[in-house]
Amino acid sequence: MIKLVLLGGGGHCHSVIDVIQLTRQYEILGILDSRLPKGHSVFGHEVLGGDELIKYYLNKDVLFVNAIGQIGVTASRIKLFRVVKESGGTFATIVSPRAYVGINVRVGEGTIVMHDSLINANSIVGTNCIINSKSLIEHDCFVGDNCHISTGAILNGGVEVGDNCFIGSGSVCVQSAKIPKNSFIKAQSLYKGA
Structure with a gap:
């Protein structure tokens, strides 16, 4: 199965997890979200830490998923996408x-x-x-x-x-x-x- 790391653990993340699980094609390794405590669980998926861990997971043969919503946080969503891409990472298309x-x-x-x-x-x-x-x-x-x-x-x-x-x-x-x-x-x- 393709391994995923999700960026953002808020409300939109809940719906994203639901879609991912229904595909049965992916394994979610965890979530990166600087606003949530490490170890916090979102539908059984652990918050691994904050955005500072993006570069660590670049070397772990994973794809990223932008699980940040777009109401009031458009800039954050775009910024994280650019950070991953400029660091050489790849996003899954779900x-x-x-x-x-x-x-x-x-x-x-x-x-x-x-x-x-x-x-x-x-x-x-x-x-x-x-x-x-x-x-x-x-x-x-x-x-x-x-x-x-x-x-x-x-x-x-x-x-x-x-x-x-x-x-x-x-x-x-x-x-x-x-x-x-x-x-x-x-x-x-x-x-x-x-």
């Missing part, structure tokens, strides 16, 4: 067995595709993204790096999402809309374009 990924879809390194989400044909999703539960990315969409497509959000066909965007729960982006980088689309909103 896809829930309950998700659907269509033909000719590309999903970037470090992205997690969560339960019951759907990425339809010919779409591209960048690195270090969260494609959250029950979200829909329709055909021919492009999602940049470090994005969070939140629960139940809908990107209709041909939507383009720039880097570092948050697309809120239940929001709908109309066909072929272009969303500039660093955008925040609030929950339950209808986005027609700038």
Whole structure:
């Protein structure tokens, strides 16, 4: 089994562990989180220490998983991804067995595709993204790096999402809309374009 070290032990980590366990492809060695005491358990997985141990685990033949959420902590999530990559580490790309990924879809390194989400044909999703539960990315969409497509959000066909965007729960982006980088689309909103 592929060995994983998770970065971050908060609420999003709970959902990430659930997805990982359902795949039955990985062994979680533990969690790195500077905010939690060493030895603390998250669903039976031990906090091994803080971020200072990233370089130690680079030499242990493991893949990393960014388990930090993206509400209010986007900068932390992006920073940790860069620290690992600049140190020579690699992130796992995790896809829930309950998700659907269509033909000719590309999903970037470090992205997690969560339960019951759907990425339809010919779409591209960048690195270090969260494609959250029950979200829909329709055909021919492009999602940049470090994005969070939140629960139940809908990107209709041909939507383009720039880097570092948050697309809120239940929001709908109309066909072929272009969303500039660093955008925040609030929950339950209808986005027609700038």
